[in-house]
Amino acid sequence: MENGAKIYVAGHRGLVGAAIVRALEKQGFNNLLLRTHKELDLTRQAAVEDFFHKEKPDYVILAAAKVGGIHANSTYPAEFIAVNLQIQTNVIDAAYKAGVKKLLFLGSSCIYPKFAPQPIAEDSLLTGPLEPTNEWYAVAKISGIKMCQAYRLQYKFDAISGMPTNLYGPHDNFHPENSHVLPALIRRFHEAKVTGAKEVVVWGSGSPLREFLHVDDLADATVFLMQNYSGIPHVNMGSGSEVTIKELAEMVKEVVGFQGELKWDLSKPDGTPRKLIDSSKLAELGWEAKIPLKEGLVETYKWYVDNVAC
């Protein structure tokens, strides 16, 4: 991406979009094209086409999506498949038609089969059944990868896909039920500390393993791929290190400073048992994660206290 290029970041007020804006600005890209959901509803095809026709961005990073944790994914399957298919189909097609030079689509590690061999390489895609708690979202994300590949093959459109692992950081969604595990636990432990509660309930058995990547690392990797990768296969974006949900809960408890007990709610789903992705392709291209989980947790908790809990 050249200096002064007009870059459209879709979803710039979300966890990922906000971090991508920070990363681009840090690297000197100041001609950013940004629209809130209210200003431009990406599920509306005519509005999206009109926007691209008028604005003609040079580059597009697609970080707008319907996103949520295990409970939201299981509770709103229709929204997770329909909204995501609509947003990504409208944006990828309109970007191609408007002559965009390059587009990056963000998927998710939930695209892989529930029992894929670990660490999960890119070529595990479509080799087995999906995890039922997020199959609707996963099918939409797989379609996004395939759409980028099809547009590259038929139209020579430079569309690439990155598959991030579980993310966290400032501007995350801290909703008590609909968020992902890390922000949910930050909020629950903080509220328990403030109210003097004796215990905190954590969902499931605590045994599932998850790989976490700080969103500033993800944003850095996204800009890196825009600058250094053009190919048909999607690229995994992970940190390479994983923890059990029990270990994560103990870490959040310590960072927040909660003194009580943990209680496990076995009526809640565990989801996929393990999803460590193989990010060696990204490493071979020359990128690796930098922010350790403990450091990122401390910083994210501070952001939560300063911006959400107050």
Ligand SMILES: NC(=O)C1=CN([C@@H]2O[C@H](COP(=O)(O)OP(=O)(O)OC[C@H]3O[C@@H](n4cnc5c(N)ncnc54)[C@H](OP(=O)(O)O)[C@@H]3O)[C@@H](O)[C@H]2O)C=CC1
């Ligand atoms: N968070 C995670 O752990 C992971 C995220 N990802 C991927 O990263 C991307 C970004 O996720 P994340 O930042 O966490 O999600 P957020 O929910 O934090 O942000 C999503 C953004 O998309 C916008 N958006 C949603 N619907 C529309 C719409 N119809 N029109 C316009 N804008 C819309 C939202 O705006 P508004 O809030 O106003 O609705 C928001 O700015 C997604 O593709 C997701 O799949 C991948 C792996 C893990």
Ligand SMILES: C[C@H]1O[C@H](OP(=O)(O)OP(=O)(O)OC[C@H]2O[C@@H](n3cnc4c(=O)[nH]c(N)nc43)[C@H](O)[C@@H]2O)[C@@H](O)[C@@H](O)C1=O
């Ligand atoms: C990134 C990825 O994220 C989602 O998949 P997930 O990794 O299963 O998501 P999660 O963060 O919600 O849960 C991780 C684990 O943590 C446990 N857990 C404990 N206590 C809470 C809790 O309080 N909230 C939540 N949400 N989970 C909890 C929970 O039971 C599960 O075992 C996809 O739907 C999809 O969005 C996607 O792409």
